[in-house]
Amino acid sequence: MPQATAIRHLAFEDLGALAAPLAAAGYHVCYHDVGVDDITLLSPDSADLLIVLGGPIGAYEDDRYPFLAAEVDLLARRLAAGRSTLGICLGAQLIARALGARVYPAPAKEIGFAPITLTEAGRASCLAPFDGEPVLHWHGDTFDLPDHAVHLAATQVCPHQAFAWGRHALAVQFHPEAGGEGFERWLIGHTHELTAAGVDPTRLRAEHTALAPALRRRAAACLTAWLDGLAT
Numbered sequence: 001m002p003q004a005t006a007i008r009h010l011a012f013e014d015l016g017a018l019a020a021p022l023a024a025a026g027y028h029v030c031y032h033d034v035g036v037d038d039i040t041l042l043s044p045d046s047a048d049l050l051i052v053l054g055g056p057i058g059a060y061e062d063d064r065y066p067f068l069a070a071e072v073d074l075l076a077r078r079l080a081a082g083r084s085t086l087g088i089c090l091g092a093q094l095i096a097r098a099l100g101a102r103v104y105p106a107p108a109k110e111i112g113f114a115p116i117t118l119t120e121a122g123r124a125s126c127l128a129p130f131d132g133e134p135v136l137h138w139h140g141d142t143f144d145l146p147d148h149a150v151h152l153a154a155t156q157v158c159p160h161q162a163f164a165w166g167r168h169a170l171a172v173q174f175h176p177e178a179g180g181e182g183f184e185r186w187l188i189g190h191t192h193e194l195t196a197a198g199v200d201p202t203r204l205r206a207e208h209t210a211l212a213p214a215l216r217r218r219a220a221a222c223l224t225a226w227l228d229g230l231a232t
Contacts, residue, residue, distance in 0.1 A: 004029045005047035007039070007071070009055030009090060012189050016180030017219035018051075024220075025227050039070045044078040052091030054175065056193065058141055059093035059103040072098045084230050085169045089139055092162070092171035099146035099165060110137035110157050111199050113207045116174055122152035126170070126225035127162060129218040134211060136178035138190075143173075167229060176222055179215025183208045 004027040006015055015022065015029065022029055027049065032042060034055075042050075052075070062068045075098035078085055087095040093103045113134040116127075123131055130153070142158040145151055146165060153162035153172075162172040187194070187201040194201055 001026055001028050002048040003027070004049040004051060005032055005042065006030070006051040006053060007032050007034060007042075007091070008053050009034045009057070010053075010189065012182055012185035013054045013089075014177075014180075014182070015051070015053070016175075016177035016182070017216045018177045018223050019180065020216075021220040021223045021227075025224065034067055034071075039067050039074065042074055044074065044081050044083060049084045049086070050075075050078060052085070052087045052094055053177075054089030054091060054138070056190065057090065058105075059090060059097050059143075068094070079165065079169055082166070082168050086226070087169075087171040088177060089173055089175060092173045093141055093143050095165070095169060095171040096143035096146055096163075099149070101144045101146040101149075103141055103143045106140055106142040106158050108157050109140040109197050110155065111139075111194070111197050112137060112204060113211060114155065116153050116155060116161060118153050119151050121150050121164075122162065125152055125164065126222050126229065127152055127172070127176075128225075129221040130174075130176065133214070133218065134207075135215075136175040136208075137173075138175060138186075139173055170226055176219050178208070179212040179219055183212075 008031050057065055071094055075095055097103050115132050116130050116135050118131040143160055145160055145163055149163040149165050151163055155161055164170055
């Protein structure tokens with residue numbers, strides 16, 4: 001049975017809607033919780049698939065969160081070894097940094113459900129199910145495209161929303177895992193950020209409820225296509 005390790009920075013920012021298609025593909029998933037588990041115990045070849053999930057910190061804040069340097073080092077070595085790696089939100093920014101690109105504050109926070117625009121390469125990629133469709137955005141930072149990366153998706157605020165690096169690495173700043181159970185935990189855990197950004201949790205909750213079935217279908221289609229591409 002193939003093994004997937006998910007690096008989790010917040011207990012409630014888990015695999016969400018990606019959990020079911022991962023299980024359907026035969027993966028056994030193990031979470032590595034930052035702040036509880038020692039990141040240095042992971043090696044570049046410790047799992048068949050590494051997924052780095054989101055979190056409310058900056059990918060460049062090593063002085064405040066020293067574990068970030070170890071995470072970037074792990075990603076750099078894993079990517080150089082050609083190992084399958086998926087980064088979501090903070091995870092995407094860490095992949096960008098591990099590949100030598102700059103990560104920095106975006107012109108504005110993007111929080112809420114809004115459409116994503118795919119590039120021509122993006123429409124031919126596993127992200128095709130999301131083209132023009134509302135996805136969950138929840139970030140205040142963005143990144144430059146790493147050298148040799150293939151640009152896949154954009155929004156007006158953050159032109160670099162997703163990229164592929166070779167066949168084995170995918171970095172997605174929006175949240176393809178949205179639509180799973182537990183979204184209420186996001187609204188509770190990020191209440192201060194929502195208040196500061198002037199975002200109404202009641203509206204977010206209603207939108208998630210309405211969109212969740214479609215989000216789950218798109219998440220499954222996306223992940224299944226990406227995993228199939230790894231196998232070819």
